[in-house]
Amino acid sequence: MQSNRSAPPAYPGPPYPAPQSQHGFPLYTSNLDNYISGSAIPAQGTTVFPGNPLRYGATPFQSQPIVTPAITWMPAPPIPAKCPPGLEYLTQIDKIAVHQQIEILEIISGYETCNRYEVKNSMGQMVYFAVEENDDYNLNCYGPLRSFTIKLFDCTMQPVMQLSREYQCAICCCPCVCCLQELEVQAPLGTVIGYIKQKWHPCLPKFAIQNVARKDVLKMAGPCVPCRYYSDVHFEVKTQDEKSTIGRISKQWTGLAREVAIAATNFEIEFPLDLDVKMKALILGSSFLLDFMFFEQRQRRQQQS
Template sequence: MASRNRQSMIQWMQTPGIIPNCPPGLEYLTQINQLLVCQRFDLLEVLGCFATSKKYEVMNNQGHRIYYAEERSNCFLRYLCGPSRPFTMTIYDNVGRDVITMHRTLRSSCCWRNCYVQKLLSLDEEIVLGKISKKWAGFMRELFTNADKFGIQFPLDLDVKIKALMLGASFLIDYMYFEHWP
């Protein structure tokens, strides 16, 4: 019942019209210059150290949902490999249509670098094309959950394919640097 009430309270960004030469579902990205990616809190992970598949809400700067993302992975591999596990992340629009699908293979955990801000620079490294940064979620949430928040900023006129690439990169950054093994 609580989840049904939550679903009815969610405001989706208004669906833009058809935009020439824009891949279907990415029309939303033509109208924004930043995204907020919020991992859904999962009580099962906190209470029982149960590794669940990750779910995310992608919102604009006004708090309207643009996309919903969901991990598909093997339960056994979530335990065995933790954040290094292989997975498929599917990003859906407001009508449930697959907009972006990304696949991640099994990753080696040899890299211990911890970068909080990732920048996408132009070839001459003079122009910042975008920035992905982790947002502080609060002491208790950071201590007891893996429910992270990321801000993504880019120029309004940046190609939507690059914006989509940055959205996908935010999920990988979360798994690589901020997911903790139960």
């Protein structure tokens, strides 16, 4: 059955702070700036974004042509029955790559900015673009422990998923409720489809993937993250009885120079092709929680040292 969604309304503005000069440095921009600002609505297939990528004060040399990169989006498949709008892309794939965008402002000044991620399929086609919504005080006072809201947009600039986490201290080892992390996943916005809930353990990361009724459906566990350097870190997704593994989230090691200097995480996510689409969305959302909990802070310490 083909989608009967009407054309999206004009996008009101960027979901992250508008580009402006901060501390003397221009805010980092990418080839997706026109996409986020709504000045260009990408179509399915290969899309070239118009505009000058060196705007905000920079003037290119007239003798050098500006080459605007092309972005290839995954074609939208038909929407299956009982599938939340926007998640139909997940019904066609069994592997996802999540790449955090490089933020030049953070590298130069150490000033924390909102995270942005590209979500791609195994063919390198863009599936979603994820943008964190936050304020400067929360970003720079609480760092990786901050509360956040991340929205995932499809090629029509429709927000199809929202990930939300409240602030938790996460500094003590006692099994108290106040220290355990929880991520709420909505798809579409306003409709909760499940949660990712941290389970207490003295040294290992353990999580329960819960449905909308907060009933545990899947389990996720990984190694002692502070002990894992110079290699990929794998988080196994298992059934409730832990007898079989149905998926994996792998934080990829990208090399010492990139890990220390750039501080941008890459994840690879695998799950069965026939897995329920809501469970796929929850596993995808888990990767963002893992990034904030274990890798954002470690990369900041490496960068500062």
